[in-house]
Amino acid sequence: MLAQSNPWLYIRKGVERWIEGGFSALAPKQKPKLRAKLEQPPEGMGDFALPLFEIASKLKISPERIAETLLTENERPPGISKMERAGGYLNFWVDSEYLTDMTLNGIINLRRDYGFSFERKKGRIILEHTSANPNGPLHVGRARNPIIGDTIARLLRANGYDVTTEYYVNDSGMQVATLVWGHLNLDIDWSESSHKKADHRYVRYYQETSRLPDSEEGIRKLLKDYEDGDPEAIREFKIHEEVLEGIIQSLEEINIKHDSFVHESKFLRSGDVAAVVEKLRPFCKSEDGSLYLEIDAENVYLTRRDGTTLYIIRDVAYHLDKFKRCDIAINILGEDHKLESKQLGKILDLLGKKKPLVIFYSFISLHEGKMSTRRGNIVYLDDLVDESISRAREEVKKRRPDLDEESVERIARAIGPSAVRYNIIKVQPQKQIEFRWEEALSFEGDSAPFAQYAHARCSSILRKLGEVEGFEPGSLINDSEIRVIKTLATFPSLVEEICDFERPRVHLLTSFLYDLARGFNQFYRDCPVIKAEEPLRSSRAALVMCVKQVTENCANLLGLEMPGEM
RNA sequence: GGGCGUGUAGCCUAGUCUGGAUAGGGCACAGGCCUCCUAAGCCUGGGAUCGCGGGUUCAAAUCCCGUCACGCCCGCCA
Numbered sequence: 286m287l288a289q290s291n292p293w294l295y296i297r298k299g300v301e302r303w304i305e306g307g308f309s310a311l312a313p314k315q316k317p318k319l320r321a322k323l324e325q326p327p328e329g330m331g332d333f334a335l336p337l338f339e340i341a342s343k344l345k346i347s348p349e350r351i352a353e354t355l356l357t358e359n360e361r362p363p364g365i366s367k368m369e370r371a372g373g374y375l376n377f378w379v380d381s382e383y384l385t386d387m388t389l390n391g392i393i394n395l396r397r398d399y400g401f402s403f404e405r406k407k408g409r410i411i412l413e414h415t416s417a418n419p420n421g422p423l424h425v426g427r428a429r430n431p432i433i434g435d436t437i438a439r440l441l442r443a444n445g446y447d448v449t450t451e452y453y454v455n456d457s458g459m460q461v462a463t464l465v466w467g468h469l470n471l472d473i474d475w476s477e478s479s480h481k482k483a484d485h486r487y488v489r490y491y492q493e494t495s496r497l498p499d500s501e502e503g504i505r506k507l508l509k510d511y512e513d514g515d516p517e518a519i520r521e522f523k524i525h526e527e528v529l530e531g532i533i534q535s536l537e538e539i540n541i542k543h544d545s546f547v548h549e550s551k552f553l554r555s556g557d558v559a560a561v562v563e564k565l566r567p568f569c570k571s572e573d574g575s576l577y578l579e580i581d582a583e584n585v586y587l588t589r590r591d592g593t594t595l596y597i598i599r600d601v602a603y604h605l606d607k608f609k610r611c612d613i614a615i616n617i618l619g620e621d622h623k624l625e626s627k628q629l630g631k632i633l634d635l636l637g638k639k640k641p642l643v644i645f646y647s648f649i650s651l652h653e654g655k656m657s658t659r660r661g662n663i664v665y666l667d668d669l670v671d672e673s674i675s676r677a678r679e680e681v682k683k684r685r686p687d688l689d690e691e692s693v694e695r696i697a698r699a700i701g702p703s704a705v706r707y708n709i710i711k712v713q714p715q716k717q718i719e720f721r722w723e724e725a726l727s728f729e730g731d732s733a734p735f736a737q738y739a740h741a742r743c744s745s746i747l748r749k750l751g752e753v754e755g756f757e758p759g760s761l762i763n764d765s766e767i768r769v770i771k772t773l774a775t776f777p778s779l780v781e782e783i784c785d786f787e788r789p790r791v792h793l794l795t796s797f798l799y800d801l802a803r804g805f806n807q808f809y810r811d812c813p814v815i816k817a818e819e820p821l822r823s824s825r826a827a828l829v830m831c832v833k834q835v836t837e838n839c840a841n842l843l844g845l846e847m848p849g850e851m
Numbered sequence: 852g853g854g855c856g857u858g859u860a861g862c863c864u865a866g867u868c869u870g871g872a873u874a875g876g877g878c879a880c881a882g883g884c885c886u887c888c889u890a891a892g893c894c895u896g897g898g899a900u901c902g903c904g905g906g907u908u909c910a911a912a913u914c915c916c917g918u919c920a921c922g923c924c925c926g927c928c929a
Contacts, residue, residue: 327872336871338909372872373909418929459928575927581854589927596929620923623855647856647922655923680891700891712864715856717922723878724863728891730877731864738891746888788868796865799876806892815888829888851891 289391290399291777292384296364297323300333300377303362307355312344319343331369331376332771338373348373381767386758388774392831400776400838402445408612409447412438413641415536415543415617416453418460419525421488423535423666425720426656427619429646432709432844434617435541436791437644439842444784449611452543453603454529457550458596460491461525462508467494468524470503482667484531487524488658495659505591512553512593522550538670539702540844552602558594561602562587568635580631597625601632604641614641615786619648620715642786646714652721666705669725674701676726677734681851692850699846700734706844707733711795731799733845736836739802739809743833744849746814747826756827757820765808766828772801773835780842791842798839805832 287295304321312319319340326334337348344351352370361368364387366380392399414434417423423431434450441448455461467490480486494500510518529546536542552558562576565587569576577586587598607614618626623645630640648655656663677700681693688696708725712718728734761770779797783790814825840847 322869324871328875330872334872336910338871342909374872455929572927577927583925584927586927591927593927595927600929620856622924622929624924625929627855645856645923650922684889684891716864717857718863721863727863727878730891732877732891734891738889742889742892749888785868793865796876803876807894809888810884810893813888851889 288387289394290403291781292387292391293771293774294778294781295387296362296379296384297333297778299362299364303359304335304355307359308340310358311346311351311354315344326374326376330371330374331367332379333377335375335377336373337375341373351375379771381762381770382759384774385761385767385770388770389756389758389827389831392773392834393827396834397838397841399835400780401443402781404445405447406445409449409610410441410613410615411449411451411545411607411611412441412615413451413453413607413617414438415532415541416455417532418455418458419484419529419532420460420464420491421528421658422482422484423532424656424658425664425666425669425725426649428666428669428705429649429709429714429718430617430619431536431541432539432706433644433646433714433791435844436710436794436842437615437617437789439844440780440784440789440791440794443780443842449544450542451545451547451607454525454546454548455596456522456525456548457511457553457599459504459508461522462504462511463494463500464488464491464528465521465524466500466504466507467491469507469521470494470500482531482534483527484535485665485667487528492659505593509591509593514554535667535670538667539706540846547603547606549599549603552599552606553594557602557606558599561598561605562594564636565598565601565632578632580628583628585628585632597629597632600625600629601636604629604633605636605638607641608639613786614639616641616643618643618645620645621648644714644789647717649709649718649720652719656720664720670702670705672722673705673726674698676728677701677704680728684851696848696851699848700728700737700851703733703737703840703845704728707736707795710843711792713790713792731795734851736798736802736840736845737847738851739805740833740836740840740847741849741851742809743805743829743836746829747833749815750826753823753826755820756824758824760821760824761828763808763812765804765811766825769801769804769808769828769832772797772804773831776801776835776839794839794843798836798843801832801836801839808832 301321301323305318308319321335323333323335337351341348341351352375355375356368364380364383365377367378369376412434415431417427438448438450464487471490471493473489473493507518511522565578569578569587573590574592575586575590576588577584585597586595588594604614626643633640650656651662653662674697678693678697681696705725708727711731776797779793783793812825814822814829817825837847
């Protein structure tokens with residue numbers, strides 16, 4: 286099974302067993318048993334390398350002797366065609382016919398499941414992401430949140446986890462109260478802005494109210510009424526739903542959907558928040574009617590002087606509820622939430638409850654500084670995606686004058702959002718990004734269109750070939766063929782390795798996709814498929830089919846579309 | 852001032868967790884490749900004291916200590 290579902294790991298494990306067997310023979314009494322730590326050698330030095338230095342010093346035997354003993358006293362491990370000592374390393378070359386046979390058969394049999402785990406893991410996961418305040422449209426500064434969150438959710442599912450993605454709707458705080466106050470009290474001249482989406486229109490209530498210093502008292506009064514359950518206030522707060530609807534649409538544009546929406550107000554109405562306050566009261570200090578906890582020598586306020594609640598206490602109630610519904614909670618949060626998140630963890634500790642795992646990302650800033658809804662120095666996600674689509678449209682029109690309007694549109698809509706996702710996910714989350722249009726809209730090199738283009742070439746070859754069946758593993762001997770096959774073989778290991786709860790390395794999925802596409806483009810240059818003689822023709826056709834399949838599988842993890850023609 | 856994070860060619864970035872053989876890529880730049888399955892492609896070239904200084908090690912971009920620069924946070928906002 287492993288041979289087909291994870292060919293590279295299968296061969297690697299064989300090599301490790303072979304080495305460890307050799308070690309046992311060399312030093313039977315050694316405890317604990319010596320492990321084989323394989324690494325990837327530089328280009329041209331084979332496929333696996335065993336550094337001998339550490340073992341040599343442990344056994345007090347020279348690296349040369351160890352290598353010599355291993356090489357002379359044992360049969361070759363399965364799937365290895367050549368072994369050679371080079372300096373302090375023992376290098377292994379994978380037999381390409383063996384690898385080709387396993388890998389192509391694996392992909393052909395497993396198809397869209399290749400790379401993914403069949404083994405269902407225990408434990409329900411709730412992955413919370415985005416959870417942007419519904420007071421305006423999503424902006425690029427925080428666009429990493431949904432993209433990272435959605436990609437991790439896809440990765441976890443591919444590894445057999447049961448994942449629910451959740452949006453925590455902050456409908457009960459100052460931000461939404463500010464929006465509501467503006468809606469009730471401002472008379473805005475709409476003649477200039479006629480945006481069709483509610484989030485883009487209503488954000489002006491929030492922005493303009495934020496500029497009025499006198500509005501604060503009214504906003505607080507409104508919030509107090511709302512928390513006290515005043516029906517009119519509750520009705521007015523519903524305006525946030527239209528904004529949320531706009532945010533949901535923006536997310537759909539980039540292929541993201543949440544499984545669940547949980548509204549903060551639910552915990553206010555159910556009495557959960559009040560119950561948590563009561564539980565924590567014995568640990569709290571009080572001041573003018575407000576409540577606060579001392580955590581790490583800092584005062585963390587739970588309620589205001591007027592009795593209304595603060596974010597963190599509602600967040601505690603939310604997490605208590607969340608852990609009733611799951612075993613593992615993962616939150617995707619901006620780096621500005623680090624302190625709050627740590628404090629939340631301490632409070633959950635205090636209550637003897639589980640804590641969420643948190644993945645933080647740094648902001649995407651503008652050259653002029655941080656984006657801010659309040660100040661309005663901002664690039665909205667909708668605008669970035671629209672711009673990306675229209676640039677894609679221009680490119681397709683230019684390159685493919687033969688296509689009809691409808692096809693052009695379909696392809697542009699596959700390229701635009703994918704390019705945005707790709708360019709954001711390819712950088713690891715903790716790195717800060719300065720937003721530049723040229724970079725965000727890059728369609729060359731390490732980008733989504735590069736992979737989409739290679740995929741389109743695959744599709745085109747396969748369309749022209751018609752029905753082809755079977756392959757001859759021994760006929761694929763060209764360097765570009767072997768290179769692509771090796772890349773295909775490592776996909777399942779990659780999917781498994783990067784799935785780390787503490788530090789999921791989803792950015793490496795783009796590296797893989799890029800490697801595969803680049804390898805394929807070299808193959809495309811070196812190895813004609815349609816004009817090749819049998820059995821080379823069908824073998825190459827099988828390889829092209831496999832590249833297409835694995836490209837799609839990886840694209841699925843990244844939430845990218847593959848239009849199949851460009 | 853304290854906490855967390857980041858620093859790799861002109862610009863962007865992988866590798867850092869788990870130390871190993873000439874530090875991978877991309878953009879930009881210079882040159883070459885469409886009578887040949889889509890040139891959003893391919894090939895060649897120049898360009899890196901891995902922020903800086905110590906230390907540990909047979910071996911340091913990677914681990915430890917110090918230091919500097921930048922970002923985020925330190926609110927009865929979220």
